[in-house]
Amino acid sequence: MTEQPEHPSAGDRAGTPGGAERPGAPILAEDLLLLLFQPGSGTIAGENTLFYPLAGAVLADLGLGDHVRTDPGRAGTTRVRAVEDHPPPDDILRSAWDYLSEKPRGVQTALAAIGPALRGPLLDRLVERGDIRRASRRALGLFDMKVLEDGGNGRRSRLLEDVRDVLVEGAEPRPRVAALAALLSGSGTLPRFHPDIPWTSPVITRAKELERGDWGAGAAAEAVARTVTATIVNNVVVAATVSPGN
Template sequence: MTQQPEEPPVGGRSETPGEAKRLGPPTLAEDLLLLLFQPNSGLRSGTGTIAGENTLFYTLAGAVLADLGLGDHVRTGSGRAGTTRVEAVEDHPPSDDILRSAWDYLSAKPRGVQTVLAAIGPTLRGPLLDRLVERGDIRRGTRKAFGLFTTTVLEDGGSGRRPRLLEDVRAVLVEGVEPQPRVAALTALLSGSGTLPQFDREIPWTSPVISRAKALERGDWGAGAAAEAVARTVTATIVNNAIVAASVLPRT
């Protein structure tokens, strides 16, 4: 059963257009949301939707926590009844605003992973989508619905970043390339969202692909670099907990 937040939900705020140039490198959650964007899945050609909306706040929150783990901003430990708890690494906050908001929430005290996911997840979609628009990865457009109403639609921004991310994921799942921890986390979260079958054109939905994806969900990411071992273990634990939490929700 999913735990309820111990405090009101927290999350990053949207950047204004004047702040776009100050954005740092894309976060893992931005990469995940960009991959989940399906450019030609809308009612009209050239418009898109976000796949996996029903589990989105869990998977995006998992990506935020995973980013914190990769950056050594958080550590994990054991809680009651074998649960996993996350705590902020003191005096090591991230510079990114969205990651910092989650780190601030954790800096008050260690919390169960599911509690953190439920607290930070619901507010993430909007700010992350705004960032993708600011970066030019996604474009907001307008369309007439039934010839009467103007609606906002999402379109491919033409930056080319989504195909590059998808190729990284494909290399891991189809070609068996040993992933770097960040790509492993991204691939595991994408698989855990339940949306991989929708990528069948680029990533064939075969038994070997399914097996590899499930292994990544469990944290089997390969040997990797020794220096990354701790961050990899923390991140894999977080990702696995996020996937377990999302798995109890209905899929779309």
């Protein structure tokens, strides 16, 4: 796949860094981008509206860590605000938290501001971890074309198996897996995972439940995180649906 240009302007407003130091534990947006990467074709599913689910993953991660909360806004809208004096340690998450610390933002506004510059830094992290590999191929015997390939370390397969267990086997999800499955569903890319995750009525039903924050009885302790994540995912659904790229 030929690498796509980034969209710096909106991300610059959110303060998302153009690069990162050696990454620590993967954040949710990294896991989402890795799953959206399709090893067979070297493409990323949902590329045209990618920044919405990636930004949704950043906000959901902040919600899972109790770094942000949601509040009612005007005319039935929802705002997301930073939890004071509780910044996340990861630099990409911290950049989004700093943006929200300035003042509460509508979820759609936050998605549009945070998302567009995320792809490059997140992809760099995946390459550094060995999850994805950048390579060159000769096109038409004349030109070197930059492509993405599977890194071969098995992490994508493990993530996919976790999501499959929840959507197909009915396993009760851990909060991060629930959020990941909900974001895949909300982004409209879940059909791309057939047959690994069969596109069936039970799978669709369970995915929609996760979008709404129905994570199962064991997730009662994550009530705030579930509410925040469900709100964010539903805004991702709206944003991805009305995007001109669709």
